[in-house]
Amino acid sequence: MTPSASALEIAESVRDGRVTARSVVEAALSRAHGHNQALDAFTDIVDDRARDRADVIDGLAHGGGDPGPLAGVPFAAKNLYDIAGLTTRAGSKINRGNRPAKADATLIRRLEAAGAILVGACNMDEYAYGFVGENAHDGPSRNPHDLDHMTGGSSAGPAAAVAAGIVPISLGSDTNGSIRVPASFCGLFGLKATYGRLSRAGTFPFVASLDHVGPLGRSARDLALVYDVMQGFDEADPAMTKRPNEPVASRLKHMIPGVRIAMADGYFAGDGVAREAVLHVAKALDVTRVVSIADAHAARAAAFLITMAEGATLHLDRLRNWPGSFDPDVRDRLLAGTLLPAAWVGQSQKLRRHFRENVLKLFDGLDAILVPSTPMTAPLIGQKTAMFGGVEMPLRPHIGIFTQPFSFIGLPVVSVPVWLKGETLPIGVQIIAPPWREDIALRIAHQLETAGIAKAPVAQAFA
Amino acid sequence: MSYKPFDADALIEATAPLLQLQIAQDYRPGVKQNLKTAAKMAALVLQVKLPDDTEPAPVYRP
Numbered sequence: 001m002t003p004s005a006s007a008l009e010i011a012e013s014v015r016d017g018r019v020t021a022r023s024v025v026e027a028a029l030s031r032a033h034g035h036n037q038a039l040d041a042f043t044d045i046v047d048d049r050a051r052d053r054a055d056v057i058d059g060l061a062h063g064g065g066d067p068g069p070l071a072g073v074p075f076a077a078k079n080l081y082d083i084a085g086l087t088t089r090a091g092s093k094i095n096r097g098n099r100p101a102k103a104d105a106t107l108i109r110r111l112e113a114a115g116a117i118l119v120g121a122c123n124m125d126e127y128a129y130g131f132v133g134e135n136a137h138d139g140p141s142r143n144p145h146d147l148d149h150m151t152g153g154s155s156a157g158p159a160a161a162v163a164a165g166i167v168p169i170s171l172g173s174d175t176n177g178s179i180r181v182p183a184s185f186c187g188l189f190g191l192k193a194t195y196g197r198l199s200r201a202g203t204f205p206f207v208a209s210l211d212h213v214g215p216l217g218r219s220a221r222d223l224a225l226v227y228d229v230m231q232g233f234d235e236a237d238p239a240m241t242k243r244p245n246e247p248v249a250s251r252l253k254h255m256i257p258g259v260r261i262a263m264a265d266g267y268f269a270g271d272g273v274a275r276e277a278v279l280h281v282a283k284a285l286d287v288t289r290v291v292s293i294a295d296a297h298a299a300r301a302a303a304f305l306i307t308m309a310e311g312a313t314l315h316l317d318r319l320r321n322w323p324g325s326f327d328p329d330v331r332d333r334l335l336a337g338t339l340l341p342a343a344w345v346g347q348s349q350k351l352r353r354h355f356r357e358n359v360l361k362l363f364d365g366l367d368a369i370l371v372p373s374t375p376m377t378a379p380l381i382g383q384k385t386a387m388f389g390g391v392e393m394p395l396r397p398h399i400g401i402f403t404q405p406f407s408f409i410g411l412p413v414v415s416v417p418v419w420l421k422g423e424t425l426p427i428g429v430q431i432i433a434p435p436w437r438e439d440i441a442l443r444i445a446h447q448l449e450t451a452g453i454a455k456a457p458v459a460q461a462f463a
Numbered sequence: 464m465s466y467k468p469f470d471a472d473a474l475i476e477a478t479a480p481l482l483q484l485q486i487a488q489d490y491r492p493g494v495k496q497n498l499k500t501a502a503k504m505a506a507l508v509l510q511v512k513l514p515d516d517t518e519p520a521p522v523y524r525p
Contacts, residue, residue, distance in 0.1 A: 344509070
């Protein structure tokens with residue numbers, strides 16, 4: 001199989017006996033080792049485990065058993081996912097002193113139960129507190145489309161691994177945009193499902209109120225395929241819904257009749273390529289309607305404060321005992337977070353419900369909203385400032401301005417990759433749907449990929 | 464009612480000892496900068512008038 005093979009193509013080929021899972025996995029492992037010096041995508045590559053698992057899948061496929069809907073599909077996971085036998089570093093130096101995980105995270109178990117094969121753990125911003133993908137201990141992940149540019153974060157390595165064609169699918173996490181930002185910068189499809197839809201059990205936490213987990217991939221179809229097998233209640237995650245599974249893959253082609261989509265103005269309008277990308281997608285979908293989302297500035301600010309406060313509480317002991325072992329930028333954010341007045345955080349949680357009600361009212365007459373995923377294409381690695389509305393501002397806190405308000409209220413979002421004419425780097429557009437309607441966002445994303453408007457080719461240097 | 468400008472040093476000195484946190488001198492500029500950003504965010508959050516009966520988002524279900 002070529003680096004650009006989709007998860008669906010791989011699974012069909014393995015199930016039909018046209019290729020072996022072992023050959024697919026050997027190719028993925030070879031690419032992972034071969035490209036890692038350039039990309040810094042992986043912190044661990046699990047060769048033996050992957051080969052053993054591939055042999056089990058091949059045994060099932062050749063013995064007349066069912067190797068599963070994801071038979072032989074290699075995948076990678078951000079290194080905050082527990083992997084049995086490995087220490088879950090969550091991008092940190094401090095956690096490397098912890099004992100190895102005894103079991104795999106729930107989502108890894110569910111993907112492997114469906115036939116997929118884990119090949120490694122991926123680089124990330126320390127403790128998921130960053131949007132740039134520049135890890136102070138393991139080095140920056142590099143954008144496969146241009147190695148001088150950042151992948152975005154914090155699911156940095158998972159994005160690099162998919163954009164470079166090492167694996168078709170990876171697992172990330174998204175508290176404020178950490179799936180959607182790297183999906184935008186690396187030209188991928190990324191799904192942040194509804195808060196509580198996918199189990200976070202066995203992942204190192206960051207902000208309990210806002211943490212989500214989910215996949216990155218090179219097609220909406222692949223996202224739907226893996227999303228379907230990852231759904232389901234898990235009592236080990238207290239935030240999980242007890243809703244029944246609502247599979248999407250079989251419904252992907254069925255567009256909703258009379259689907260109502262709008263762009264968002266004001267705070268979410270964006271400028272430059274971000275705005276052009278939304279207009280490009282809107283034109284393809286014949287969308288002219290525009291809506292205003294009230295209190296977006298305050299919503300983003302509240303997400304910022306809840307993140308600081310809950311993240312700081314999580315890390316208080318480590319801040320007391322090993323402040324010198326943190327990434328200095330992360331440490332200073334967390335130290336500040338320990339000191340926030342309670343009223344700032346309490347009001348932020350009240351605002352969360354208020355903002356949710358604002359947005360849900362909009363969905364009374366609407367099925368989806370389009371906004372940019374990021375204000376810009378991937379900045380250079382090490383870049384500290386950028387122009388926003390004609391003013392030079394600090395880069396890092398601004399990368400997530402369009403993603404934070406929606407993870408804040410837990411809405412399902414698919415980021416789709418757009419390549420504008422004349423641009424050498426991609427940029428994402430978020431398709432935001434009402435709670436529990438991942439199907440709407442994925443179906444619109446699939447319509448866009450079918451029309452050639454959204455596409456996620458493997459980066460040329462790695463194809 | 465008029466407010467004094469946000470004083471990050473005062474917050475650090477009053478609160479860090481309560482948490483038994485040592486904030487080294489060379490960490491202070493970064494911590495102060497983050498607190499100033501947080502104060503701007505808090506101003507945005509606090510200016511939204513919410514009714515008393517707005518339930519905070521996380522609802523505990525026993």
